Amino acid sequence: MNIVVCIKQVPDTTEIKIDPVKNTLIRDGVPSIMNPDDKGGLELALRMKDSYGANVTVITMGPPQAELILREAMAMGADRAILLTDRKFAGADTLATSYALAGAMKTMDYDLIIAGRQAIDGDTAQVGPEMAEHLDIPQVSYVVNAERLENGNLLVKKESEESVQTLEVEGKCVLTVLASAFNARYMTVSGIVEAYDKEVEIWGADKIEVDETKLGLKGSPTKVFKSFPKSLKAPGEVHEVSEEEAVELIVNKLKEKHII
Ligand SMILES: Cc1cc2nc3c(=O)[nH]c(=O)nc-3n(C[C@H](O)[C@H](O)[C@H](O)COP(=O)(O)OP(=O)(O)OC[C@H]3O[C@@H](n4cnc5c(N)ncnc54)[C@H](O)[C@@H]3O)c2cc1C
Structure with missing residues (x-):
């Protein structure tokens, strides 16, 4: 079984700072981690590799420094690592x-x-879901467990706020997974040593099956008009008044702000 895992290097913060001129994330001085x-x-x-035997490949599209999370993944137990990096991918x-990730998958043997x-x-x-569409294969999102059945199909459990569903999936597919469901293992010392002995394959746009006009900024239909962090709201006011007084208070406030 060949499994490909997509991993992204992200800033280690939930407080995203935005450059007000360029409308892009400020990454300087923020350490990077593997997306949870x-x-x-x-x-x-x-x-799955431990239970059924599998070959696990990790892939990321990003700048050269994204190699670090690929090495971390190999130290956890991944067998092969691919870094998709090329100026042609910039601004995607x-x-x-x-589309670029799917183009890479098309050149690979994956289950x-x-x-x-x-x-x-x-x-x-x-x-994840867009990649499945580019590849024209099924997808299951919000996955909290998956196991292989004797007939080779996957039994996949997905969870949302309202429901839990169990689905049987036949053939190749994309699963998008929740971190909360899986307590990820730590890197081992021998894994770290081995990870630095192994090669990270560097792939450019010429190595994958794509129409280059659909890559990077040129191939991106989304244009960022303005980005800004959410401003903090002023604390609310508390008034202990009767219902009639409350109505009058609210109406006066709305008039003050020219809402009514
Ligand atoms: C107009 C525009 C321009 C942009 N320009 C840039 C830019 O110049 N530089 C820049 O860094 N970002 C840029 N971005 C942001 C970039 O598009 C997103 O970071 C990227 O598409 C992933 O989207 P997401 O973070 O919402 O991932 P999600 O869709 O939330 O990610 C879901 C999953 O997909 C996989 N995944 C996502 N991204 C990758 C990846 N790169 N490699 C491997 N797996 C991945 C991971 O498994 C991840 O958990 C730009 C965005 C827009 C809209």
Whole structure:
């Protein structure tokens, strides 16, 4: 079984700072980590490897320094690592990112693709499902468990706020995984040593099956008009008044703000 896990390097913060001029994330001085949901995805792949035997490949699209999370993934137990990096990928929105990743998958021999549900910086949760569409294969999102059945199909459990569903999936598919469901293993000392002995394959746009006009900024239909962090709201006012007084108070406030 060949499993490919998509991992993204993200800033280690939930307090995203935005450059007000360029409308891009300020990454300077913020340490980078493997996106938490992707760590969950890798853990699922490694559990499948432990149970049924599998070859686990990790792939990321990003700048050269993203190699670090690939080495971390190998130290956790991944067998192969691919860094998709090329100026042609720069400025990609989610559609162009998923298109490039899908282009890489087309050149690979895979049975299952695992991605995180969501990246903590971009936060769109679009890349996994879009990749499945580019590849024209089924997808299951919000996955909390998956196991292989005797007939070779996957039994996949997905969880949302309202429901839990169990699905049987036949053939190749994309799963997007929740970090909360998988307690990811730590790197081992021998794993770290081995990870630095192994090669990280560097792939450019010429190595994958893509139409280059659909890559990077050129291939991105999304244009960022303005980005800004949410401003803190002023504390509310508390008034202990009767119902009639409350109505009058609210009406006066709305008039003050020219809302009514
Ligand atoms: C117009 C525009 C321009 C942009 N320009 C840039 C830019 O110049 N530089 C920049 O860094 N970002 C840029 N971005 C952000 C970039 O598009 C997103 O970071 C990227 O598409 C992933 O989206 P997301 O973070 O919402 O991932 P999600 O869809 O939330 O991620 C879901 C899962 O998909 C997988 N995944 C996502 N991204 C990758 C990846 N790169 N490699 C491997 N797996 C992945 C992971 O498994 C992840 O858990 C731009 C966005 C827009 C809209």
